[in-house]
Amino acid sequence: MSSYRDKKVITIGVVNELTGLSARMIRYYESRGLIFPERTERGTRKYSFSDVELLMEIANKREEGIQTYEIKKELLNENKKKTVRDQMIQGQLNAQFNMKKF
Template sequence: MDYKSKKVIGMGVVTELTGLSERQIRYYEEKGLVFPERTKGGSRKYSFHDVERLVEVATKLEDGWRIQDIKERERRLSAKQRDDLIRGQLNSAFRTFPTKK
């Protein structure tokens, strides 16, 4: 695991890094846009990837995106990435090469 993936950053530092309020960050978590870990005491811990994600979400919302739009785009990208991975594995297994479109 690289250092950017470790969930070690507390809420106070995340608010300073992102410029978002605690309320906004909790709302994004509630909507399934970011997934902090919880300590035994219940405090949220974020990774550097989470911080980048929060900034990305806030920017998209400021640009007029809806939360549903963000989640739908990610679902489509995830499906495409999964399809590309499978296609690559099949191409490798059967020694075929993708055709240009």
């Protein structure tokens, strides 16, 4: 079951209000591969609370002068670490409880 934080239900206008980022800037971060909104059948972008938090982190890093390619590299490294951690946990569960998937 996914957390409410990960459900893509927020429109770009609300994200704009919550973050102070313009719709243009939000779309730019999407084009740079930093954020991945879902799309409705009509093409409307939908964001999650986790996306809003990530956008705030990105904006803060940009204010510090960090380039988008550096932010993307950092995000990819974080995802790799999470994947390795999840695989290690899965291996421990398999060994301890003979579980196949958590």
